[in-house]
Amino acid sequence: MTTKFLRILIYCVCLALSMHNRIGYTQQKPNVLFIAIDDLNDYVSLLQDYPGIHTPTLDQFAQQAVTFTNAHTAAPLCNPSRAALLTGLGPNHTDIYVNGDKVVNSPVALGSTFLPELFKQQGYQTISSGKIFHADLSSTRMGQIWDEEPGTKSYGPQPTSPNIPDSLQRPNWFDYQEWTGPDSDFPDVTNADTIISRLQQTHTQPFFMALGFYRPHNPWTAPKRYFDLYPAADSIEMPPRLPNDLEDVPSRGIQFAGGGADFDQIQASGHYEEVVRAYLASISFMDDQLGRVLDALNNSPYAGNTIVVLFSDHGFHWGEKSHFAKSTLWERATRTLLMIKAPQVSQSGAKYSGPVSLLDIYPTLVDLCSLQAPPQALYGHSLRYVLKDSTVEAQRYALTTIRADMHAVRSDRWRYIDYGDGTGELYDLRCDPHEWNNLWGQPFYADVQQKLSTWLPQGANMPDYAQAQKLPTDSITCTEYFHLFHKSSGQKLHNDPNNGHTPDLEAPSLMGPEVHWKLISIPEDSGYFRLEHQGSNQWFHCQENGVTGFRLGPKSWTGERTKWSLIAVDSLHFRLAHKASGRWLYAEPDGSALQLASTTHTGDQTQWRFAPASSGGSSTSLVNPQDYTIHIWPNPVTDGLLMVSGIHPGDDLMVCDILGHKVYQGQPHQPELALDTSSWGKGIFLVRISSGDQTRTIKVMIQ
Template sequence: MIHHLFKKLPRLAAVALSATLLSCALKAKEKKAEETAAVAERPNIIYIMADDLTTQAISAYGGIYKDIAPTPNIDRIAEAGMLFQDVLCTNAICGPSRAAILTGKYSNENGYYKNESGGKFDDSQWTFPQEFQNNGYATSLFGKWHLGTEPQGFDVFKYHNSAGQQGHYWDPIFNENGEDVKEEGYATNLTTDFALNWLERDRKSDKPFMMVLQYKAPHRPWEPDHKYETLWDDVEMPYPATFNDDYEGRELTAGDTEMTMQHLSRRDMKLPTPDGLKGKDKIAWDFYGAKNDEIVQPEGMSAEEGKKWRYQRYIKDYLACVKSVDDNIGRVLDYLDQNGLTDNTVIVLTSDQGFYLGDHGFFDKRFIYEESLRMPFMVKYPKMVKPGSVNTDIVTNIDFAPTLLELAGIQTDAEMQGESFVPLLKGETPADWEQAMYYHYYEWPYWHHVQPHYGIRTQKYTLAHFYYNIDVWELYDLEKDPNQLNNLIDDPQYAGVVADLKEQLNRLQKKYGDDRSLAEFREITDADFGSIVDRDDEETSVQDVLTKD
């Protein structure tokens, strides 16, 4: 057809048309080259989250374990990137924190308030992985999910799907793209195997990738890899400064829990279950110690000796689980180095909240107090982040999603309550950056009997209101009392501080849409939204055993 057209056109017109066609072809080629270059420049993202990992267990943060149980591979991320000192969790418990991270919204907005009777995460709502997938990223999820509904926004996923999606350390069952598969081995190692296999074999190399790598460890029941089971047998681990906290002035809050060293069970202490026990009888034996009137310790020990004995067994198992996490993070970092991916990959290392390692005599999390509120957080991105840098601004877990999207150059119309902290990664703190955060924990009384409470945390103060069946306020001056031992709520010298913080607290509640009445808050605590999974006999039995009179 073009040949006949050329015959009818004057020679100059034909030449002009040829030039035009050639020019269009060149522009199309240039545009494709530019698009390819833009894709190549978009950073890869690896978001790593260990469950119940805390700053006290990471040597980059210092602390009493840094020389005994260092974390050299996690520290590599901090040394080559930015270490955050004040990243805070809006609701310090596994599922709600994960929901906040995925949506960039508080629990009252994303609808996922608590673990126990909290139901399933609403998977019809927007989450940041979907945005990555829709914008040309290869996406994957490996490890712990713990939200009940199927992950959205991932090309492939393989997550723990046993024990109410908590998973097992040994020979775990994973949901692999909708099908349950039992794997042999240790969960932390297996999760990394899946991730590296995907990076090496299965991902589309012409796309940037966004991988969510979420370890079960070091979550309870703290089962180490066999090679680390006796690692510190000859070592007496140091005790936190607040190990013997007597909860004076906080008797109805910190002093009324079921998460002290006295509440560690036979299973936690790795005592062998007698032969022949099955069903509820086995569960009752294994979980003995979880209640106030049950103490697990060898005969002949005093109360103080028994407390230290339980702590030593607990902390060694916990830190041994962390050691495997650290080993496996090293495997991921080495893979990136060996395959030329380091410079263009953003590495995020965090947890779903902090955790108590004997601090205040506790294990677990939940409180607005520092050890559970503060999340370990570090970011390595050679193209942007200065090696060895440290940030002390307040950041919350609802800020993660908008930040990751901005790093990838992805714009979205999705509404998020969080703010991108990319300027902080560049060493620049905006003048209007929020240096106060709002906190709200709803679950009661199962597990661990921690009073629902909300509060505000600034860089200098923590103010909290515990409200379910008590009406107690607490104030801590973090500069003078970083261990939060002295409740100053009734100190007349702080009356002005309390008034100002309550005003700020009210402002934040309105800002985030959580300015409801105490009666409405209690209704959320009392509501049974369902189980994260369809309850099987084992799960029902555990709850029945631990909640019966």
């Protein structure tokens, strides 16, 4: 055997061994692309689908990954959220609750093995660019975590001059600007360039590659072309808000709502719409940089063997619950984006709606990459089973902690908030997605509240959320029928859909300031009561068998406490708006129950009027002035007279009974007419007004 042949043989053997080793790690040790996004709330189209949002990259990636639509942060602030995710331990264990609680000062956190550190210990090349930790550890420890840490750590560029006056209450960098300089002024661009260059390199060992985007964290500067996607601030739909939303929130919740920027000041300054526009532009800018990175991965030899984990560290309020920041226990601050693509494991384009936590990322990656577990006991659970089958029904909860004794538990339906001082909040998010109606302390939900309270952590000990059981009320549906409960007295408004009774009215009771009422689930009783006007102490009432009150049938449940507004307009008009759904309240004199009409929504407050339903009393029905502009009411002085106003000269007025027999017809020459109903009898009558080619019909009841 010649020397030259021997060299060739040895080279071939070594090459074969090298190829075998690379094939072996490709099959057994997948790569990880770990992407963190700062301050991205659930406005993206994959979750809330905020009107007009432009996130084409996230939309496209959703077709390849599993999207967790009910994911929640362990803590609603940057530092504690990232510390929890990277250690796999909750804030109640590490004592890291706010940005000032440094990881370097937490013996528990420093004594744990950080997620990328575990990968490095087990043979991975670890690379980081951008914001992964909120604040760096010592250089020695960072060297134990990362093989490479190139890139730029900065929230810039800052606005060249302030748009929001410094006199307003606002955090640092709370400002915006359309950026006309080069894209390279943004760390998100240069950090994305760094990761793209690493994906184009040849790697001889599996890699854990982390990229941390700073946008849409403030300052909300972005290249001008992304602002141009949202051309007019006054045409952008603003987040839904409820006036006086905090009136049923305990004092500790109100304190959190007052943190960050002062919402009322920002709104009064005229910058509210522009800041929301800048936030949306920042999201679209980030989405574009994300697209560049994912394109580089898809065009690399690592595409088929790289797990992609994409998440936001927490959410952000934009005026919801009068809050303009993060750091609350409400849905807008805790809900976050989480997407995972695991080749050969995850379903493409699947969505999972069960509650999960960002604490589940650590054990999921340990499982998917077949790593040895870290020394600390991880709080979360692997999501491999959900990645394989997103239809699995898992009864579990997600916990968010804001202080040592303040937590929120999120199930698939309920949000339970405990402020640690005997107060809290409970929301049925299936029926009340905006968290406008606090059910805490209501007897009907006592069982739900008690069971959810058992899932709070006890010190550093966490309940096993995977063992959560279905709550007794989870099968209740949100129907259109309801009971009204008086907010201060707890008395109940009834109406019976079977006997034709509609609300009676005492005219003076329409006068007075705004009145709130609430909805409560209905036990099947039929007690009577009178509904008192808060401002005037007068009543709306119905007379049946000598008893004053209202009745409603048993299939009338919609949820426990819903605010209504009753606002006087004049002696015949008022506003009655269902503020949780924005839909309208109506009743029909033919016996229909009070019902929320899904086809008649025009906004949070819509004007209604009482149209009379009898001549001798003041029985009425609610009608929509968008459809009926004619006012009809009983004469308050003389029984047997039905007053009709709003008639135009020359209009044809005809009244028929339900069988079509005409009881009146004429062309009044005055805008107001008194009709003698003494010979009409009792029942339902149709009042038809014809004006040119337009005809309107109103039903009234004579009893």
